[in-house]
Amino acid sequence: MLRLPPFTYLQPRTLGEAVRLLAEQPPGEAMAVAGGTDLYPNMKRRQFEPKYLVGLRRLPELRFLHGDARQGLTIGAGMTLTEVSTHPQVRQGYPALATAAGLVSTPQLRNMGTIGGNLCLDTRCNYYNQTYWWRQAIGFCLKKDGDTCWVAPGSRRCWAVASSDTAPVLLALQAQVTLLGPQGERTLPLAALYRDDGIAYLNKGHAEILTRITVPPAEGLRMAYVKLRRRGAFDFPVLGVAVALRLADDGTCTEARLALGAVASAPLLATEAAALLQGNRLTPEVIEAAAAAAFRPARPLDNTDLTLAYRKKMVRVHVARTLYQLAGLAAPAAL
Amino acid sequence: MKTVVRLRVNGDEVEVWVPVHKTLLEVLREDLQLTGTKHGCELGECGTCTVLLDGQPVLSCLVLPIEVQGQEIVTIEGVAAGSELHALQAAFAELGAAQCGYCTPGMILTALALLRTNPAPTRQEVKEALAGNLCRCTGYLKILDAVARAAASLKDGSSYGG
Ligand SMILES: Cc1cc2nc3c(=O)[nH]c(=O)nc-3n(C[C@H](O)[C@H](O)[C@H](O)COP(=O)(O)OP(=O)(O)OC[C@H]3O[C@@H](n4cnc5c(N)ncnc54)[C@H](O)[C@@H]3O)c2cc1C
Ligand code: SF4
Ligand code: FES
Ligand code: FES
Numbered sequence: 001m002l003r004l005p006p007f008t009y010l011q012p013r014t015l016g017e018a019v020r021l022l023a024e025q026p027p028g029e030a031m032a033v034a035g036g037t038d039l040y041p042n043m044k045r046r047q048f049e050p051k052y053l054v055g056l057r058r059l060p061e062l063r064f065l066h067g068d069a070r071q072g073l074t075i076g077a078g079m080t081l082t083e084v085s086t087h088p089q090v091r092q093g094y095p096a097l098a099t100a101a102g103l104v105s106t107p108q109l110r111n112m113g114t115i116g117g118n119l120c121l122d123t124r125c126n127y128y129n130q131t132y133w134w135r136q137a138i139g140f141c142l143k144k145d146g147d148t149c150w151v152a153p154g155s156r157r158c159w160a161v162a163s164s165d166t167a168p169v170l171l172a173l174q175a176q177v178t179l180l181g182p183q184g185e186r187t188l189p190l191a192a193l194y195r196d197d198g199i200a201y202l203n204k205g206h207a208e209i210l211t212r213i214t215v216p217p218a219e220g221l222r223m224a225y226v227k228l229r230r231r232g233a234f235d236f237p238v239l240g241v242a243v244a245l246r247l248a249d250d251g252t253c254t255e256a257r258l259a260l261g262a263v264a265s266a267p268l269l270a271t272e273a274a275a276l277l278q279g280n281r282l283t284p285e286v287i288e289a290a291a292a293a294a295f296r297p298a299r300p301l302d303n304t305d306l307t308l309a310y311r312k313k314m315v316r317v318h319v320a321r322t323l324y325q326l327a328g329l330a331a332p333a334a335l
Numbered sequence: 336m337k338t339v340v341r342l343r344v345n346g347d348e349v350e351v352w353v354p355v356h357k358t359l360l361e362v363l364r365e366d367l368q369l370t371g372t373k374h375g376c377e378l379g380e381c382g383t384c385t386v387l388l389d390g391q392p393v394l395s396c397l398v399l400p401i402e403v404q405g406q407e408i409v410t411i412e413g414v415a416a417g418s419e420l421h422a423l424q425a426a427f428a429e430l431g432a433a434q435c436g437y438c439t440p441g442m443i444l445t446a447l448a449l450l451r452t453n454p455a456p457t458r459q460e461v462k463e464a465l466a467g468n469l470c471r472c473t474g475y476l477k478i479l480d481a482v483a484r485a486a487a488s489l490k491d492g493s494s495y496g497g
Binding site: 037 | 336338354355356357358361374377378379380382385388391392393394397398399401402445463464466467469
């Protein structure tokens, strides 16, 4: 049996108590756990060995979802991915979010995993998501227990990959996140939560708890999420493409945001590509130009499933396909 | 840290004195001798350890018993009514949907949760519901057939429905 390392489990009754319990310990000694579907496998592989776990699972303050496409949506961080993906207001008003949440891993994991945990998901790498013995055999790596990055041996940073399915969609929808910490509450754009660093991938104190996600109104937005992976279930994204667009009556694009998952250590907004769409009609030329621009900032390294060249190529292909679909155009057969 | 954990398993209240870091899978198998729940990857990657938690399929290898006190846990041992097999168990046996049988408890529990909320699922719905259960013998077609047969026989009222 692959067992968890020992720890003390703390069950706070309120959010305030949870923050206090986390703040009482030095960073790394206490960690929050929600669904545990990311943290427990990581702990079994000894990527984390906290002395204390602070359970968020039973906190009613994190379990709500209200609003709709007209008013905007507020989602408690403790809502499970099943709850988010099947919620009528999410399906109707934010279909790309329902799609992304519904494409995470498997039905069982979606019944357990939360949307808050999905946004705080640890970055991933073929040299890191391995058992302790496997990692020991290669002399560990920079992200945990070692001093070399096996993906880019000359590198002083870690290039592990941001692998959340919901993060790109929520970025494209301009979501904000609210954190509660020892100094009180703060709200920031989701983009500001992330850092392009495989180790310190979140701009968040260790005692700060993500409490809710606020998504602006989305009436009239066209949106989609496309996920590339080897199998139709289980697998993390090897590429995620999220697009949100607004088209005027004459077809001119008045608003555009594209976000990419699994191409860097943070989910990325493809701003250059979005700028090429804005103010233009979505003709095949405009779509191809935007897809080529989205492809440029995407610098995947050889540390996930599928080959590097294929993954790079697929950024262009999937961005183009998604844009054709949202524009209501048939994609060229060669794409 | 050892602790007393009170669980509701297959309708029985049980109390165990276990290290808090033991997973539900480990406690079911090693402390409660309910070895029908199988262990595969132990990392959330296979679905063979599936149990029902308040009617929903979850992976017992990633659940801490202390987190599910007071919730209803159903394992494969709780599916038959005494010696009378559930329609799903009967259909799996009749159609040869269990080869080595290792994935079968997880398959049956996941299918049971589906049939309770959707008594007449389409083949696509069954596939999606079972997408988190791997079968190393790859007998997927028989498994899908068995779930369809169980759904039909439950509808006729000819078999025990749990
Ligand atoms: C086999 C397998 C396949 C998977 N496939 C996918 C996939 O395809 N796509 C995908 O996106 N994910 C995937 N996952 C990862 C995971 O299941 C999901 O990302 C899930 O949403 C994580 O949520 P959780 O509640 O279980 O997080 P946890 O494991 O509880 O926590 C994850 C991290 O976030 C922190 N955290 C959790 N909640 C909060 C909070 N409210 N405030 C602050 N910090 C918090 C924890 O401290 C921990 O560091 C997969 C996992 C497995 C095991
Ligand atoms: S990118 Fe390099 S340092 Fe980071 S996890 Fe992979 S091998 Fe380790
Ligand atoms: S043993 Fe739990 S998912 Fe494989
Ligand atoms: S019957 Fe052997 S693993 Fe499914």
